[in-house]
Amino acid sequence: MTKFTYPQEQDLQRFVNARYRTAWIWQIVFLSALLLAILSLSALSLDVVDGAFGYVAYEFKKDPLTISQTPIDDLQKEELLTILQTSLSKGAYGKLDKEKPMETRTAEDLYSLVLERIIQVKTLETFPLYDSLFRKAEIEAYVQETYPDARLEFRSWLTPRFLTSPMSSRAEFAGVRTALFGSMWLVTIAIAFALPVGVGAAIYLQEYARKNFINTIIQMNINNLAGVPSIVYGMLGLAIFVRAMEAFTSGAMFGITDTNGRTIMSAGLTMGILVLPLVIINAQEAIKAVPDSIRQAAYGVGATKWQTVWSHVLPNALPGILTGSILAMSRAVGETAPLIIVGASTFISIDPNGPFSKFTALPIQIYQWTARPQGEFHAIAAAAIIVLLSLLLTLNATAILLRNRFQQRF
Amino acid sequence: MTEQTNHHPSPPPASFRPSDLKRKLRIGEGAIETLLFILGFLTIFVTVSIVIVLGDQALLFFNDPQVSFREFFMTTQWQPAIGQFGIWALVSATLTTSLIAMAVSLPLGLSAAIYLSQYASPRARSVLKPILEILAGIPTVVYGFFALLFVTPLLRDLLGADKLGVYNMLSAGIVMGIMILPLISSMSEDALSAVPNSLREAAYAMGATPFEASIQVILPAALSGIGAAIIVGISRAVGETMIVAVASGATSKFTFNPLEAAETMTAHIARISGGDLSYNTIDYNSLFAIALMLFLVTLVLNLISQWIVSKFREQYE
Structure with missing residues (x-):
């Protein structure tokens, strides 16, 4: 039987030093992953500026x-x-x-x-x-x-003229005016659909739903919908809004005859369904953060369930809900794939004049211009990306400000 | 102080019985609850309509005499023009780009998560986390621009322009990896932070270095959460459209070689439907068959990941 001996002091020191050296090296490896992410972000931004x-x-x-x-x-x-x-x-x-x-x-x-x-x-x-x-x-x-x-x-390809002039087949004269209007219409319709429906669903799930089979299924389903690829929503929109509901989405019901179903309305509703899970999940979080004491105080003075929800829970959850919907809006502004499927027109030089007109949108223009081989189109794609990213930055900054300004800590 | 008596509620009328309060029928309340339930149920309706719409059109596709189930799943040529519908031509490209994306995002995302949860000071975290969040908020079409006009030229310089075309799966996959990185890192970080501190402290008490504690104690304990992150990452990669539509080429080809151009399932749907496609043609219906496959694959992946996460929660809470 071999006798166990403790290592000599200098050996022990060596082992420990070696272990700490390994730990130190790995710390640098882990940090470099983050640095690589920062590097990619800078490369991306510089590439866009470089092109514009x-x-x-x-x-x-x-x-x-x-x-x-x-x-x-x-x-x-x-x-x-x-x-x-x-x-x-x-x-x-x-x-x-x-x-x-x-x-x-x-x-x-x-x-x-x-x-x-x-x-x-x-x-x-x-x-x-x-x-x-x-x-x-x-x-x-x-x-x-x-x-x-x-x-x-x-x-500079990014000029005031670039923002205010309509689409053109020549890169030198093209602008994003029509695309900006298209995007605004789109987001407005999407949020007008998703906000009421999403908040309603969130109230139901947080305040009313008992823990039974159907409510569990609803909750699970919402989490799953959030993970469905956006292109699948595009196919859904194509089949339902563009084709099945063409009479409504083309505006034929309202006497508009010059379009088919590929309108702002179809795209806006598709986008609304796409951001719905996002709105619901964010609204649920906001409602969940309202402390129970507020509900109990309302019940204590004899309020009904709906009075409690409407006058006490919702006002307290509102900043969170708004922040969530702004985030949903920025998702809708940047999403491209469903718009391609639903059929954004690529060449439109007149401003959209209502929900039943043909449209193009900012990301669609970026996609089209990037896909062209000529350098001048890449340059205006880069300029359009700067416009898009500034728009998103503004939206997100608003969301953060809103959250910081109104959020109460309980 | 005589006014105080005024604050007492007036006595109830003689006909009042306390049970009336309970019995009072509030139609409005019931109606509101029903309406809210309908709104919640609408989300189920969305899923059901996705299945019905995609399934219905896909069925039309499979019922077409030109197509057979066997051909769809067993052959490797996708040429709608000459009636060849072998989904593997598109699946191969989807698999290749997704694998590259995971090969990039998994090590990077996991390392970032370990650094953020184990090493970073609160100050460093407050700087580093927003950067990842910005990365997560960039629209995918912008990543497409980045892949085609920055990463591809860079790779062509590195590998030689004769080896790598203007359109290739490698560049699309790498950029997709950068896009998924924030997702993997934030989900993994949640999983790592959920490991109880007692485990961490026990490891340190045994004299473990931070690295040993992270890799040998905390990482194994958080493995299921990290597994969930990987699965969600794969599901994102499979469903990603714009990066591959811009950067990986517009020809369907059965290949697993990342240096080649090939069209993924999503990019194919985007390209075909972007043109003037007439309804009820076999091309049109085939897109729904592809989309149905895409939906089912991502659905299964998401369900597995959700199941893992809920299982994982039970362990520590």
């Missing part, structure tokens, strides 16, 4: 200086109008006038027309921001060689 600004090589079909002495950016509406009248052929002018009388158009609108029809800017190549900043000389040499006639200009 930078040098553009372009050429004019007609030099602006031959049209007017002053730079066309500074021209007044009347001057722009004269340029259009003199430079366009009669037929082309007449056609534009028929679409929308020229006198009633805005100066902005006329400016784009001058650029698009007369000067005819053509983007030859775009360069990312990083190269534009640090390799300016190389870009200049390259452009000089490849496109001798081209001009090189630093351009």
Whole structure:
């Protein structure tokens, strides 16, 4: 039988040191996972910014200086109008006038027309921001060689004009105005459906439901619905809202005849069903956080169940419910797949004029522009992403402020 | 102080019996409860209509003389134009991208969760957690942009442009992994935090280093919760659409090679329905068959994960 001996002091020290060294190394490994996540986030943001600004090589079909002495950016509406009248052929002018009388158009609108029809800017190549900043000389040499006639200009693709001009088939003139309106309509309809239904369901589950089979099933089902892929909701919307309920969603019931079922209404309701589980789960959490003492106080003075819920539980849960619905809204703003299925139109240049019009939405535009091979479309996709992310940031900041401002601690 | 008597309630009328209070029928209250129940039940109705709608159209698809059940599940060519409907061409791409996504998100997410729950100071946590939350809030179409225009060019530089095409499953899978990372890390962190402190303290009392305590004591105790996180992660990866629709190509192909372009189930649905698709054609119905499969797979995965989580709760509470 071998005799057990304690390790010598220096050996013991060595073992312990080795173990702590391992622990230290792994701590760094674990931390590096988080650093990698931060790195990805920064890479993503930088990539978007990189794409949205930078040098553009372009050429004019007609030099602006031959049209007017002053730079066309500074021209007044009347001057722009004269340029259009003199430079366009009669037929082309007449056609534009028929679409929308020229006198009633805005100066902005006329400016784009001058650029698009007369000067005819053509983007030859775009360069990312990083190269534009640090390799300016190389870009200049390259452009000089490849496109001798081209001009090189630093351009921000994200401009006020980008926000206010409608969709266009030319990246230089395209904007997100129609898409922004589409997204707003969509989210409004989605939340108008999901909020009342979701809060009602949450009240039922938290305040009324006894623990029986059917209520357990309802609760389980809600948790499951939250995990259903968004594209499946798209298929549901396609079959039910776009096709089965076409008479309603196309607006035919209300005398609108120029659309099929692929309208804002269909997409909004689909999105409403998609965010419903989210609204319910958040509202449940908010109601759960209201302490029982409040309910008992209400019952104690003789309130009925509904009076208790309506006047005591709901007001106290409201900040939480609102925060939850803002989060649901931001989900609805960013969701793309169901919209593709339900049939967002990709090319729409007129603003949606009601729930029964065709539409496009911000994420749809980003998808379409990203999928195109030309660099200038990638640039406007990046600009649109900045718009989308700022929108989401605003929504989430509102949610956080709301929570901090109104949330009571019991 | 004589006013005090005014505060006493007036005596009930002679005809009053206390039992009247109990018997009073409140129609409004009942109606409200019924209405709220209907709203709650509506969610069941949503699930039922998903099953009916997808099932109904999928049945039309399988009843078509061009299609057979056997062909659908046993063959590997998906070419609707020439009447070939072998789902494995799409499933292979879904599996490949999901596997890559899990290979990225599982080690990273788990490490992040261990760091946040075992090592990080409250200050560090308050900085690091929001970053993960931001990552979780980015719309998937933005991740698609990132995959196609940043990760793919980067990979092509690293691996050689001749080996890796503009569209490939590797880039889509990696970015999907980054997208799922916050989900895995937050669910795992919940599981790790739910392990009672007594276990942690016992490990430290035995002289364990933080690493030993995490890996040999806390991680095993939280394993079921982490399992649930993995399953939810897989379900997210399988159902993810936009990243693969943008970055992994638009040709259905039976391949498990991540360097190739292939279309997943979700990307196929998105591409076909994005075009001008006429109703009641075999193409149209086939999309519902794919969507039904997708729904069933994610449903089963979510149910398993929920079952694990509820089982796990019983252990410590």
